[in-house]
Amino acid sequence: MSEDCNKSDCGSCGVSGCPSRKDPLAKDACNEGSSVKRLIAVISGKGGVGKSQICALLANALRASGKKAGILDADITGPSIARMYGIHGGADSDGKAVLPKETAGGLKIMSINMLLEHEEDPVIWRGPIISSTVRQFWTEVAWGELDYLLLDMPPGTGDVPLTVFQSLPVDGIVVVTSPQELVSMVVAKAVHMAQAMNVPILGLVENMAYFDCPDCGKRHEFFGKSHAREVAAGYGIEHVMSLPILPANAALCDEGRGDELDASLLGTFAGEIEAELES
Numbered sequence: 001m002s003e004d005c006n007k008s009d010c011g012s013c014g015v016s017g018c019p020s021r022k023d024p025l026a027k028d029a030c031n032e033g034s035s036v037k038r039l040i041a042v043i044s045g046k047g048g049v050g051k052s053q054i055c056a057l058l059a060n061a062l063r064a065s066g067k068k069a070g071i072l073d074a075d076i077t078g079p080s081i082a083r084m085y086g087i088h089g090g091a092d093s094d095g096k097a098v099l100p101k102e103t104a105g106g107l108k109i110m111s112i113n114m115l116l117e118h119e120e121d122p123v124i125w126r127g128p129i130i131s132s133t134v135r136q137f138w139t140e141v142a143w144g145e146l147d148y149l150l151l152d153m154p155p156g157t158g159d160v161p162l163t164v165f166q167s168l169p170v171d172g173i174v175v176v177t178s179p180q181e182l183v184s185m186v187v188a189k190a191v192h193m194a195q196a197m198n199v200p201i202l203g204l205v206e207n208m209a210y211f212d213c214p215d216c217g218k219r220h221e222f223f224g225k226s227h228a229r230e231v232a233a234g235y236g237i238e239h240v241m242s243l244p245i246l247p248a249n250a251a252l253c254d255e256g257r258g259d260e261l262d263a264s265l266l267g268t269f270a271g272e273i274e275a276e277l278e279s
Helices: 051-064 127-139 159-167 183-196 228-234 247-254 263-278
Strands: 034-043 069-073 108-110 144-152 172-177 201-206 240-242
Touching: 034 051, 034 159, 051 069, 051 144, 051 172, 051 247, 051 263, 069 127, 127 159, 159 183, 172 183, 172 263, 183 201, 201 228, 201 263, 228 240, 240 263
Parallel strands: 034 144, 034 172, 069 108, 069 144, 172 201, 201 240
Antiparallel strands: none
């Protein structure tokens, strides 16, 4: 080992046979109190597409199919998952590890809001600290036995997605988008990042694709015609789902009743994702 070794930048070290040398392809091991079969990242190329709500719907759909599921809120500066499920207050500990909170519906949740004195306190941290926190939610939280742990990722292709794809054993990603013309470019960025990191793309969910008016009975496409299937086909993404604007869902999230989000909306999509991962 070099006298100047800081055990963090093995790529610049010329010493061979060093016991501290890290395998650049090695992934972080989960906490010894965790047994997670599948890790799925829910990502979006931009904000404002309802990614967290889709993550919650997918988690509910997996729970409805009998799977044990949880959500790791990796959006450290804009966390919403805990509040969506009515979870307030600090996380617990067993003396060895941090313990996630469990919703009434049996979903396990971990979010930075559970570690703040007040959930309205801003997280004013630089990228490396934020990325390190996400890794700690994997290595220092005892998730117990889970079939699926979903990562609610921050939008874009910055520090956190890069850290997650490099350091955590992600089985695949679900891309969330909306119908605007601009989205094809934004989706391309997210897809290209996943491809560059050799992470499989499991499916694409187009949110807010249309609104069915309960008064006139007409379907309105406020954000333009759907391009989800064309975009997905261009990248060889097989599993695609388009969801409408549902004001009732927004109300449930605002009221902390995320367990009541209709799991059937993504039931078929979740089943397709499960089948692909198990094939």
